[in-house]
Amino acid sequence: MTNKPNPWKDMPESTQRRIKSDTLHNLFWITDLEGKYGFLLESKDLFDDIKLPANLKGIELLKRNSTYGHGELFLVLNDKEDWQIFYTLCNDLVSITDEYDEDKAMISAVEVRLKRWQQLLKQDRNNSMNLHKQMGLFSELLCLRDIILPRYGVEQAIISWVGPDFDKQDFLLDDAIIEVKSYKTSKGQIAHISSVKQLFSDKVPLFLLTYGLTQTENGQSISDIVENINSHLNTKSNEIKNKFEGKLLEYGYMPDIIKNPFYKFMVDKNRVFLTSGNFPKIQPKFISHGITDVKYSIDLLKCGDYEQDIINFLE
Template identity: 30%
Template sequence: MKNKLSTTFSQGFQSGTFIRVGENRDLSLFVGKDEKGNYAFDFRGTYVPVRISQSDVITVQQGKSGENYILRFSLCNSELLEYFSTFCQDLLDSTEAIKDDEDAYKTLCSRYFSWKKLFRPNNGGMNDNEVMGLIGELLFMQDYMIPHYGVDMALDSWMGPEKTHKDYSTESVWYEIKAISAGKDSVKISSLEQLDGDDEGYLAIYCLEKMSPTFSGIKLNVLVQNLMAKMGTAQNRETFMSKLSMYEFDFSPEYDKFVFTNVGFSMYNVSNDFPRLCRKNIPNAINRIQYEIFLSELEEYKL
């Protein structure tokens, strides 16, 4: 999902050229290219600057021009322009109601510190299975949790990044999300507790087929970007980014090589007679269990 700034940046700029952006006429906000030819975001105003630590992907410059100070965020890796545009859009959205330069400066610095952990240089630390697992959880947030519960509750109930036993849990219902490769006839349950519980629960399974990098399919970075646009408030975006960072996620171009298409989705009611293992039926001496369930045996529980 492209934002307005993506279109603005795509028009191209000469080095050292900036244009004013945003609807807030009380603040002076600009986008363009710095003197090195890097895409950049500027805030110009009267405030007291503080020391800001650098990022390997987004550099920070502060200087003075006449009566005003300039705060500049520049993108060092042009491959990340689409995601830098989302960052800049967040800066605009977070300051749209602010009238004072000092307050705007503090807000922009705070937003930068939040985004900084998602802009690490080509980390790409997650493997295929981890990428698929995170895609499954984010697809479920996008396709089910937000439409059914709203953004606030969807975020609050997302427990997967915190390594709890259930991926989503509300006051009375839990959801366990699995992403499996196309053609697989079973789903792996990686711990005894994943499907255990007295409350109402559901097992949701995405069947993903890996495609070539040139295929126009599901990419982790794009999915994150699309969900970021749905967060609505700065607080929700902050919560979303914090939870993503628990996965060691970053906007690495490496993840754009992992492209999937969703070839099937199923959700099952994990009722009392659902084929699962429960702690109450397992000897206490057994510490950890992993097992697989044949999908063909779950038809009667499918919603």
């Protein structure tokens, strides 16, 4: 981030400068009367609705219809010290606008992205992607890339990935549900279950997919897996690309602004279990009324009777 140019650095107060010349849309770097840094997106048409699309921490938003017959969306940064994060946000919005010819569709996509940024900016950037969270995302992306994508295709794989949406499980398919868990190999094969409903399904088979990980410089990082998946999206629609980026963002993955290092991992053990029947789990029907939260751990070494073939378990 420190090597990024500051586009507002030499701009006087109350000025604007077009961001790109090779675009259909009117996008500007701006400064206000106090010299604060800002971003302006102009719509060729008046807005149907001037309700603010998001509430961004440290950033003022203004959405209005100009007397000149076009819509204006302003973002103004309160503290210049945060310009690098703001610059990343603005460039993210610019990249979205490049994908749309029609202004209405472009504005809608920008507003969706602002809502995602609202959630991200609420997080503590010093701890938004700690080791535990990176292990979780790394394992879910491995499942998406190596197990779901080859069988269902990249679009269906991304649609089925509901882990970032904080659903009950991580992947919801038409004929199966997959809950993904990772653990440090050095700590033993223990899967930590964080909800009583996490291993419960009354409709389709639910599989517990586990990854034993070791942190090592010879391994792969989240960024490596994301790059692999993006290579499958090059010829796909903008909608599915935005969906994938949005889910990563909801997980807290924004490499340009988070301060944690991206760890590298090696998979030592990959196992999958069918959780029906007598698989060791706590079932909702056995939880007394009034208990709202249940967390427990499963020793995978004692679950051999329920293990499935990792290659063919979705057949």
